[in-house]
Amino acid sequence: MNGKNQIVSIKGTRDGLTLHLDDECTFEAILGELKKKLAFNGLNEEQPLIRLTIHLGRRYLDHEQKETLKSLIREKQNLVVENIESEVISKQEALEWKENTDINPLVKTVRSGQVIDIRGDLLLIGDVNPGGKVSATGNIYVLGSLRGIAHAGVQGDQGAVIIASYMQPNQLRIADQMSRAPDYESEGVYMECGCIDETGKIRIEPLQEIIKKRPDLASFERRMLNG
Structure with a gap:
């Protein structure tokens, strides 16, 4: 047998x-x-x-x-x-997986003192002003200026990324890693992506370089087209 x-x-x-x-x-x-x-x-x-x-x-x-x-x-x-x-998997596990992988679009400006907390990926069409905060269990995509605080992968997903049209944050956090804004005055950067590198620290790199390392991010485009 x-x-x-x-x-x-x-x-x-x-x-x-x-x-x-x-x-x-x-x-x-x-x-x-x-x-x-x-x-x-x-x-x-x-x-x-x-x-x-x-x-x-x-x-x-x-x-x-x-x-x-x-x-x-x-x-x-x-x-x-x-x-x-x-x-x-069970129906409950499937629903939890769907919640954690859904893209949640939001059109607004996150002002100082405001906090946006999302389960899944966050697609923010607007700015995050200094003192404002956005967080998500998945990735964070900001189609605008990120000048406040962004925390992706809040439940421990170290593969999460933070992408912004204009990146000049007060603070970036991915899972349990944190990157503060530089102490000196600095210019922001356009179309940059924050991720955890091979050393376990948060790094900001050009979006094109991140896509080469994380081709799975292309599913974002497919999900938007199919959603």
């Missing part, structure tokens, strides 16, 4: 073990077969901890089922579940 027809198949990888579960049989059948596999896999408690990744395929497990699966595997003291991967 080949791996594709097995209810449970275990393969060794460079990073530990990978557990593939059949996505057509019942969950009870999975548990029964897994008990047999773990009983005869030759592992013992004296061996060091082995990391285990579980692939569910096109199967969805709720929180209780995942905990049941983890509990069964934990009976083997040298196995630790590092990750559970599935090709499907």
Whole structure:
């Protein structure tokens, strides 16, 4: 019987073990077969901890089922579940993903003392004046002058970017990284993009250079055309 027809198949990888579960049989059948596999896999408690990744395929497990699966595997003291991967997600997870990837257009001037907080990407058609603040869980696009504060990736997305037609901010923040305005008087720059570079610090570069490094930003144009 080949791996594709097995209810449970275990393969060794460079990073530990990978557990593939059949996505057509019942969950009870999975548990029964897994008990047999773990009983005869030759592992013992004296061996060091082995990391285990579980692939569910096109199967969805709720929180209780995942905990049941983890509990069964934990009976083997040298196995630790590092990750559970599935090709499907719940409706709630899908809605949260949509909220975090939606582009939210806003036409206004953000004045001193005003705060705009967006879930997803923010497309601001207008200026952010000194003392004003815009923040988003995703990217921030300002079709205007950015002279205030902008915070992208507020939930920890270090891949988020901040793009402005005219960049002269009081402060830029991406995830937990922060870049303050220079202490000396300086000119602003046109069509620049702030991002976290390979050293983990915020850097402002020409938009064209960022697009070369982040071709996924081209999806912004497609989403705008299709939206």
